[in-house]
Amino acid sequence: MATAQVPQSSSAHAAQQRPPLWRDAGVLKWFAQIVALVLVVGTLWFLSTEAVDNLEAGGISPGTEWLNGPANIQLSEGIDTVPNSAGRALWSGMVTNLRLAVIGIILSTILGLAVGLARLSNNWLANKAASIFIETLRNIPVLVQILLWLTILTSIGALTPDRGPISGWLIISQKGVSGPRIFLADGFYQWAVLMGLAGVVTYFVRKSLNAKRDREGGTSQAGKATVAIMGVSAVVFWFINPIVGFLGTPxxxxxxxxxxxxxxxxxxxxxxxxxxxxxxxxxxxxxxxxxxxxxxxxxxxxxxxxxxxxxxxxxxxxxxxxxxxxxxxxxxxxxxxxxxxxxxKFGDGRGARPLDGMKPTVSEGRFANYGPTGWTLTVFAAALLFGLVFYTASFIAEIIRGGILAVAKGQTEAAAALGLSRSQALRKVILPQAFRIVMPPLGNQYLNITKNTSLAIAVGLSDVVQVGQSLANKNNQFLTVFAIWMLFYLACSLTISLIVNTINARLAIVER
Amino acid sequence: MTATLKRRLALLAVLSLFAAACSSGDDATDNADTDSTEASDDGDSGDSGDDGDSGDSGDSDDSGDTVDLAQGGSVLETVKARGTLNCGVSGAAVAFSFTQADGSVTGIDADYCRAVAAAVLGDANAVNFVALTAAERFTAVAAGDVDLLMRNSTWTQSRDTDVGMDFGPTTYYDGQQLMGRASDGFSGSSAVSEIDGAVVCTNAGTTTETNIAELAGTLGINITLNTFEDFNIVTENFIAGSCDIITTDGSALVGRKAEQQPEGEEWVIFPATPISKEPLGPVYGQNDSIWADVVNWTVYATIIADEYGVGKADVDAALAGDAPEMVRLLGGEGELQTAMGLPADAFYQVISQMGNYSEMFEANLGPVGLVREGSANAGWQDGGLIYAPPAR
Amino acid sequence: MAAIQDDLSMNLEAGGVAPDVRPDTPVKDPVQWMKENLFSSVGNALLTGVFVAVLGGLLWWFVGLVFKDSNDWDAVATNIRLLFSFNYPAEQYIRVWFSLGMLLGAVSLTAAFFDINPSMSVRKLGINASGLGATSLIVGVLPATPSGARIVFLIIGALFLAAGVGTLQAVDEPHKKFVSFPTMLLTFGLSVVAFAWLVPIGRNEFANGAVIDEGGFANPSTKIPWTIMMAILVGVYFLARAVKPMLPVKPVQTFLITFWVAGPAFLIFLVLRDPTFDYDRVLKVDIPWAIGFAVVGGAILYWLTKPMLGEIGRLVAVALLGVAVLNWVAAFFGWWSMLQKTRVSFLVLALFALAAPTFAGEKSARVRYVGAWVAVVALGHWLITGINTTSTLDIAAPPFLGGFTISLVIFYYVMLVSFPLGAIMALARTSTLPIFRVMATVYIEFIRGIPLITVLFFFSSMVSLFLPNGMDLSELAAIFIGYTLFSAAYVAENIRGGLQSVRRGQFEASDALGLTTSQRTIFVVLPQALRVSIPNLVGQAIATFKETSLIFIVGAFDFLRVANVSIASQPDYLGQNLVGLLFVSAVYWVFAYSMSRASRSLETKLGVGSR
Structure with missing residues (x-):
């Protein structure tokens, strides 16, 4: 290495004089970058013109007009199973993805937290069981797990009207899971506006109460006040929400x-x-x-x-x-x-009830199927969801375990010294700190679960990828379909990153 | 300051010139470049072209050949030069083409691939079976990845006109039917309108999906439609009860019923008249009538031999026999085969190695319970649709 | 040291909540142990009860799933060959055995020459054996188990339990005695051989009456090869240990690394594919070109690596680059024809020439650089020749591999190619040049934002659209390219993490030494960054391996498709998806779990995070 050549040093004595153009590092740097940029853009441009030419040679003009045309497909489930346009079909698929992602994120967090805590338990059996759970599930491909779940779930048992486990409220069968459905009724948005106002009032009340505590000492009543104000408002506004119906006009x-x-x-x-x-x-x-x-x-x-x-x-x-x-x-x-x-969402004629609910039903007739009233997860969606949740939970469990272990042992001891019980220490000292550490990798897992909802195609579920694939198979508009997939998933990813980053920023230790 | 500014402007100008040159160059050379690349490679490497692109994963070893030769002439020449026939099959369709434990492919579709190989190359085993999914099969034909597609593909107007391929004579007349359970009150005479409210499962990317969706719309009934890439999963879910009704080509349903119907359960295939016409047959690349003739007449030869009742066992007798059409077909006299670019004994090889239509049907479709008698697949003398133009 | 790799102790150490059982503490009285670890308080006892119920229920359910009446495990046993190598012709199977033998031999050599000596304490061994025995006994007792299997489980369970407990009792201080790696290797080899010879698996006939010669007690078609394979695995190890003192270790290690990088490609293209060489052409064209490039290029490079060469060296390098580019331009416009591989070789030579000043130095350094060039030429030309000759193998589908092999091959190539790509992108993303940085960032974030399956769909169904007329790419090649581009973004992110951990001082020190930017990057920054990112990269590799299962969805005949579709379509085994899926899960699990264990011990060995 001692003999390594140092080109700059040879010209060091002529520092004042600029080197010629082809040796000027500043120019060369930019020249290389611009050449690279031109090459990349040129290649992409060449490939895309080639694609457009090839498509047009095949009688297909890539574009987005077909999205307004008829879909000619039927979806397995979603907000609209017989969509009247291709765009609507894709939108329905996207909603399915989003629903699955949200439910998956919630369930896998809960399961992962439970397993992660069990993994840290003093109890040897709990510890071992959690370890087996993690090591088994995270080493089997998620697609294989989903297919396995499909095979397993479809053998639960036939659907009958009085099937349990809680007849009339929760029904599980080989057709899927159905439970009571709570949905937003007409008055919800009006109620939400009023609750927002109540929230603002609460904020100021809390502020003044806290200020009072800081001034005079004692314990703040902010928590109780919040519950009282919000609770009373929720009940009162439940009945009087039509008064803000006029908002529709502005x-x-x-x-x-x-x-x-x-x-x-x-x-x-x-x-x-x-x-x-x-x-x-x-x-x-x-x-x-x-x-x-x-x-x-x-x-x-x-x-x-x-x-x-x-x-x-x-x-x-x-x-x-x-x-x-x-x-x-x-x-x-x-x-x-x-x-x-x-x-x-607003109007004078709106009903008064913000929320409504219905019990699950089993359709009468030749085939026993879940009626539209309940909240139903078909067996195909359930297989996908189980696969995603169990797989992701095994990663989340490890993340949470790592996060908790990373909280210094001194913190646990300090909490014990303060006389906090083990569960209090966990809730009030360790978890909040661990949360800060686990948030970024957790966000990554949420991203993964969202992206993995695209595996719905393996269980015949109409998500955006499956719908796009079958539309493109019919009209060969792969380019547009791919662009839509990309935009959808990038939007999801950005949203999740944004949320995680915001939470992270809020959680960050404020250092001087 | 002005000197450096000038230099920067000059640089910018050079760059923009470069960019402009790139973009104009692309337009002008879209087609020219590939031809010249191919030509230059042909010029110096006779065997398979030292094309860089074949090195990526190693499976495209002979695709260079395909492209080069296909540009020159008929697929027939390509196949002869290569010495094997690339035949696209499903690889997972019971009785039509499925992969056995030793890796061989069995079924009537596979047998027709072998028949074409026997006609062209004299060896029924000179076939490379390429297993294709429903979604990718036509692309494979259009791109020349396979010389022949025998993947129970329905001949439809749009496919015939649209995607760069042609269809040969139908080897099996199929029709879409539905299968339900007798315990749900179905019988062979049930109508499609009775499936209102059912969970219907079928395979994705095929005409069956469109058919049932359209029919449901027409009849005004409400169904939930689940589609899967693979019909095994469809049947599994039907057995489990997650699907109330499954639908696909009748032949597949008969096969599934014969093999998979659990004890104590009665599966019913309905309606008696299929809800769609599904003529299944060979598919090959567009505008190659030499190759089309070879494939078509291989199919016809098996049908003509069947009409004469000439099978594997008595083909030698027929060659020496007194039915002139049969003798001509088997290459005993005349130049019908050589005029097509085939060896004179091409169809002799087909019949002696693979048998006639009936034999192939019985060997592959018979075991799953499909019969020719009384169906559209009976010979035309027996009221069916299997008919071949005369060989003369 | 060895004890640290011990799983149990790792858990407890990392767990930090059960500090009473250190790896060094002797075995406790079982009753006392249970009291401490299962019933230390009422809540704890309750928890134990709950977990006993949950685990028992799960085990019951799982055994029921595996031995369901409708399951026909013959479907897997008969189709083992289909599962692992799809339709590779039986009469050519010697090639598969040869390849496997090479890989196993290389594993043994690597273990011997890199001093990989995982060992296990006798205590751990005893606990594991008795745990396995106990589980097996429980499975044997469960009512879901069919009577035939029940006896086997009970016998195996009793044997293991007895052996495990016996070992623990008989050996003094079992936690301080270790079972050495050679012993474990020998035991493994012997058990595989015993399994091959003693366990009757498989069926002897299938649909069209043809006979598949597998299974039974006396059939030699798998038993003898497996015996030879195990003999290679064990024999090579002991041989290597014996000759190690006589050999220079460093070159052997270099050779082994080269084998692991290039060997699989050699096995795939020159062994498994059975190319027919046109020897006339090989002698007249291929070899002269390769020698020419090696000699002339070597001479040029030797000169170019001379220290203080100055401007003229750069001019020559740029001229070479010009020639290389011109060759491609000529191909584009059809000015003159040339073998594709000479074009590629020119380009590689130009790149070597451009990089030459970075590697300039003493004579030994220059010779090494020229040696690298000659090796690249030899390997590259050899492989290109092998790839471009036609294959004589009579194989059903053009992708001449399928099943688990294709999953492994895809995994190998994706890792091999995405690693340098990822490294380049990571460097670009951390570079100070804004356009490079923006391009790399956009690419990486874009790819990381979309699911793999959409990328695979894009490449499998659309790549032919983007190519000029007449050019074509096979489905599998398209999948491979898509997967590589996808994986590279993740590799880049992992390496970037490592790059950011390199201290500023290292940069300043390099500058003080007068290193150029490329020298600093190659010799100082990257090695440190890679070392830090190894754990993450292994994690990424495991994920890549698991996600090879996704090529199932785009229609490739990979492991999952063969198990889930091909087998389940055979008339004998219609609808046998569950057994196939369980088998696939088990195989994936074994591979992924071993990789994660290996990465953990690697982490410990490298001391990542503890420095």
């Missing part, structure tokens, strides 16, 4: 106003935003380079950065005006639709 006005924005105006606004962002960035960038003695000498790097900021803004403007003018009208329309939906 929301309708907003919707109309938003929909009335002409497209050029929207384009201009968005362009201004893009330009403003670029200018703002450059301004801040220059500010950051400003020293007390004035503007620092800008390097090539800095110039390139600023040029790229400008180009990015320019591109955005070109996209807005030239390549995709529809974006602006889409923003106008969907914004208007959003307010319209909100306006429709």
């Amino acid at each position: 929301l309708q006005a907003i919707s109309d106003g938003w929909g009335g924005i002409p497209q050029p105006v929207m384009q201009a606004i968005l362009s201004a935003l893009a330009a403003g962002a670029a200018v703002n960035w450059i301004r801040r960038f220059l500010n950051s380079r400003r020293t007390p003695a004035g503007l620092a000498k800008l390097t090539d790097d800095d110039y390139f950065r600023m040029i790229f900021a400008g180009i990015a803004a320019l591109l955005a403007v070109i996209v807005l005006w030239r390549w995709w003018p529809g974006l602006s009208s889409w923003i106008i329309n969907s914004g208007s639709d959003f307010w319209q939906v909100a306006a429709d």
Whole structure:
């Protein structure tokens, strides 16, 4: 290594003189990057034109119009099993994914927490059982587990009207699980608005009570006050929620106003935003380079950065005006639709009940099937969910165990010294701290479970991937379908990351 | 400052020129480049082309051949040059094509692959079976991955016109039916409208899925439709009771009923008249009539031999016999086969190695309880639809 | 040291809540032990009761599942060959045995030359044996077990329990005595051989009357090969131990690493695939080209690695790159024809030349660099020749492997290719060059945001759309590319974690030594980063292995499809999905679990996290 050549040092004595263009590190760096960028973009562009050509040679013009056309497929389950358009079919699939993901996240967290705690138990048997659970389930591919669950669950037993375990309330059979369903009734949104108001009131009451405690000592009554205010409001507003039905009118006005924005105006606004962002960035960038003695000498790097900021803004403007003018009208329309939906939730004629519920039923007739009244998980969804939950729970258990072990032993001892019981110490000292450690890997697992809902195709469940696949098999619009898959999953991933990051930021230890 | 600025501008200009050159170059060379690459590779490597792309996972060893030769002429030449026939099958369809424990593929579809290999190459075993899923089969034909597709594929208008392939003569006339339980009150004469409220299961990516969904819409009945990639899972769920009704081609239902109906349970196939027409037969690439003739006449040869009652055992007698059509077909006289680019004894090889239509039917479909008599698959003299043009 | 790898002690040590049983404490009186660990308080006793009920119920249920009346385990036993190698022709099966023998031999050599000596304390062994025996006895007693299996379980259970308890009683201080690795290896080999010869498995006939020669007591088609395999495994180990003092260890280790990287490709393309070489062409074209590249390229590289070569070296490298690029451009426009592999070789030579200043140094360093080049040329040309010749194997489907083998092959290639790709992307993401950073970040985050199955669908059904007319990619190659690109993003994230853990001081020290950026990256930063990321990378490898099961969904005939679809479609075994799935789970579990155990002991050995 001693003889390693050091090219820079040879020219070190000529520090003042810039090296020639082809040896200038600053230029070369950017040249290499731009070549790479051009190569990547060029390759992608070449491939996509090739794809479009090939598709058009086969008589298919890739696009999104077909989403409004008839679907010609029937879905196994979901919000709309006989969708009237392809787009609706995909949307129904997405809702299925989201439902499964949310339920899966909740159940796997509960199960993982239980197993993780058992893994730390003093009890040898509990410890061993948890260890077996983890080591078995996390080493078998989730797809195999899902298929196994399907085989196992379908052999539970036939569905009869009086089947248990809790006849009339919870029914489990080879057709799936059905339990009572609680759903949002007409009055819910009005009630929710009122409860929001109650929440604001509570916030201020809590603040003043806490301030009082800080001033005068003693224990704060904030907790009791919260329960009292929210509880009383919930009951009172349950009955009087129609009084805010008038909100429908202003929301309708907003919707109309938003929909009335002409497209050029929207384009201009968005362009201004893009330009403003670029200018703002450059301004801040220059500010950051400003020293007390004035503007620092800008390097090539800095110039390139600023040029790229400008180009990015320019591109955005070109996209807005030239390549995709529809974006602006889409923003106008969907914004208007959003307010319209909100306006429709309110109205004077709304019923008074925010929530309603129904018991599960078994349909009469030739086939015993669950009726629409209960909350039903078909056996196929159950197989997927069981597979996902057990598999993910085995990882979550390890994460939680690791998190708890990482909380210093001193914390446990300190809690014991304060006279907290073991369960108190766990709840009030260890878990809150462990939570901070486990949150990032836990978020990863939530992401995994969301992505793994795409395995629904293996159990014949109509999720977005299965629906997309069968639509694309019919009309060969693979490109659009793939784009929709990507957007959906990226949106899910971003949402989950955002939530996890927010929680993380809230939890972070405030250090001086 | 101005000097550096100039240099930067120059750099930008060069870059933009480069970008522009790239983009214009792409348009101009879309088609030219691949041809020249192929040609240049052919020029210096005779055997299989030192194409870099075949190194990725090793299974595409002879795909280079396929492409090169297919551009030159008929698939027939490709198959002869390669010495084996690439035949796409299901690999998981009882009685049609399934994989045995020793890796061999059995079934009537597989036998027709062998028959074509016997005709073209003289050896019924010179077949590479490529197992394909329902979703990927037609792409495989269009892309030339398989020379012939025998994967109980229904001949429909859209498939025939649309996806770059042609259909041969039907080897099995099937029709979609439903299967329910007698305990649910079904009988052979039940109507489809009686399945209102049922959980119906079928396989994904096939015409059966569309058929049943459309029919339910037409009849105005309400069903829950679950689709699976694999019919085993469909049947499993039917046995378990998670599916009330399963539906697919009648032949598959008969096979499943024969093999899998549990004791003490009665499965019923209905309605008596299938809800759809499913003519199953060979599929091959579009616009290759030489290859199409070879496949079609291999099928016809088995049918003609069946009409004459000539099977594996008596094919030698028929060659020396006095039925002129049979003698011509077996290559005893005339140049019918050689004119097609086949050896004169091509169909002799087919019949002697694989047997006639009836023999193939009985060997593969007989064991699962399918019969020719009285069905559309009877010979035309017996009121069926199995009919071949004359060999002369 | 060995005791640290002990599972039980790991649990307790890491658990930190049951500090009373240290690995070194002697065996306690069972009653006392139970009192401490199961019934220390009322709550604890209650918990024990609950868990006894839960575990017993689960075991009962599971045994019932395995021995269900409708299960026909013959479906698995008859189809073992189909499950592991799909339709690889029986008469060529010697190739499979040869490959397996090579791999087992390499395992033994690796264990011997890298001093891998996992050992187990006698106490642990005794506890494990008695645990296994007790479980087996419980299974034998459960009513769900069929009477035939019941006897076997009871006998095995009694034997193991007796052996385990006996060992614990007979040996003094069992926690301080260890069973050595050679003993374990020998025991393993002997038990496999005994199993092969004594246990009758399989059936002798199937649908069309053909006979498959498996099972029975005397049939040699699997018994003799398995005996030979075990002889290789054990024999090579002892032989290697014997000759180790006489051999230089370092070159053997290098050879072994090379084998693990390139050996499987050799086995797949040159052994399992049975290529027919056109020797005329090999002699006239392939070998001269390879020698030419090795000699000329070697000479150029030797010169280029001369220290203080200056500008002229870079000019030559750039000129080489120009020639390489021009070759591709020429192919694009059809100016002149050239073997594809010469184009590739030119490009690789140019890359070597560009990297040469980084590896410049004394004579030994230069010779080593040239040696690396010659090795790359030899291996590359040899493999390309092997890959491009036609195969003589009479195999049913073009992917000449299937079943579990294809899952392993996909796993091997995906890991092999995604690792360097991931490393490059990790470097790009942590680089100071904004465009590289943005491109890598966008790629990594994009891929990590979408499920593998959509990527596989995209590549299996759409890749032919993106290729120019006439070009084609086989289904499996497309799946492999998609999976590799997917996996690379995760590898990159793991390596990035390692890169970020490299201290600033290391960078500054490298700069102070006057290393160039690439020298710093290759010799200082990456080695440290990789060492830190090994545990995560192994975890990633396990995940990749498990997710090879997803290629089932896009229609590949992998392990899962053979078990779940192919076998269940045979008339004899219609609908036997459950046994297939249970078998697949068991095999996946054994592999994944061994990998995770190995990674844990590797972690301990490397001392990651404790430094």
